[in-house]
Amino acid sequence: MLKILKYSALIFCSALLLIGHSPYISIKLYNTLNNGLGDLYKKSNLTAFKYKRETCGEKFTNSNKPGGTNLFLIGDSFFEGLYNNSAGFKNVDNVYFVHWQKQLTIPELPKNARNILVYESVERYLFAKYDTANIVINPAVKEFTYDNPISSKGFTKIMSIESNEFTLNLILFMDKFSLWVKDFKGDFNYKYFNRLDENIQLSTDKKYLFNYAEINGTSSSFEKIRPGYLDTTVNYFNNHYQHYKRMGFNEIYLTVIPNKVSVIAPTFDNKQYNHFADQIKNSPKLQVPFIDIYAQMKAANETKEIFFRNDTHWNCAGQQVFIDYLNNTVLSKQPQN
DSSP states (O other), X not given: OHHHHHHHHHHHHHHHHHHHTOHHHHHHHHHHHOOSBOHHHHHHOOGGGOSBXXXXXXXXXXXXXXXXXXXXXXXXXXXXXXXXXXXGOOSOSEEEEEETTSXXXXXXXXXXXXXXXXXXEEGGGGGSOOOOXXXXXXXXXXXXXXXXXXXXXXXXXXXXXXXXXXXXXHHHSOSHHHHHHHXXXXXXXXXXXXXXXXXXXXXXXXXXXXXXXXXXXXXXXXXXXXXXXXXXXXXXXXXXXXXXXXXXXXXXXXXXXOOHHHHHOTTGGGOOOXXXXXXXXXXXXOXXXXXXXXXXXXXXXTTSOOBOTTSSSBOHHHHHHHHHHHHHTTTTSOOXX
C-alpha cells in the first residue's frame, strides 16, 4: 500500500512538473479549464469582479474563392479575440489569424488577389518580441496548415525552464470549494488590510482591475524608454515588414493596441504615460504603415466601456472600435499597386 502511495505521489508530482514547465500543455489545459471569468479576477479573487466576460459576435465565414481580398492577422490574444468577432469586417473574402507564438504554413499566397497583412502587438508586449516568421510559404503543403509546436518545433517548445504558476494554480484550485476559500481570502485581505494580489492594481474609482505589469516594471505604460530601444524596436518591425513584402503581400500594416491603463488612466498614480507607440509611429526610420488606434479608443472610452473591468483585454465594444476603423480606412480604400 505504501509503495502504491509513493508511486502515485511520484506520478502526480511528475505531471505537475510537466504541466508547469510546458507552454504547450499549459495553454491547452488553460483553454480547457477557462470558465469565462476575467483573468484579473482569477489573480485578485475579489468577488466584486467575479462575473463572466461577454462573448462577441462570430468568426468571419471564409468564401475560399480565388481572387478577392484576403485579410491576414498576426498578433497576440487581443487579435485572437478580434478574430473570433471578425464577422464585422467588410470588403474582404477571407480572414486568417495566427498567434505570433505560432506559425501558419501556406502553399502560396492567393493569386490575383489583394492580400493584406496586419501585424499587432499590445503595448506591454512591445518589450517581449518574437523573432518568428509567423507565415511561411511551402509549396509541398496542399492547404493552410497551423503549426503544431510538438511536432515541428521540438523539445524546446514543449518544455521551458520557467514554470507557469498561474496555470498550475488554475488547475489545482479552481474547484468550487477552493475558489470559495480564495475569494474569502481575497475579499478579507482587501477589506481589512487594503491588500491586493501582487499582480493586481485597482483603479482610483474602484471600477477596474489593472495588470500590475502595465503600471510598474519594464513593460509598463509609464516606463521610461531606454536609449536605443526605440531604434531596436523599429528595426524589429522593419525586418518583419521586409520579410512579408518579399513574400508578396500587397499591403502590410502595423498596429499597437494600447494597454488598458493607457486608455482608462494614463496619469495613474501621478505617473507620466510614455506614449511609446506614438514614438514608434513617428520614427523617421519606420518603414511599415502604422494604424494608430489610440485616439479612437480614448474617444470611445469617454462614452462607453471598451475594456472588461475584470480582465486585461478589450470587450466587444473595444473590438468594434478597431473593426470600424479598419473598415473605414484600410478595407474601404482602393487597393495599393
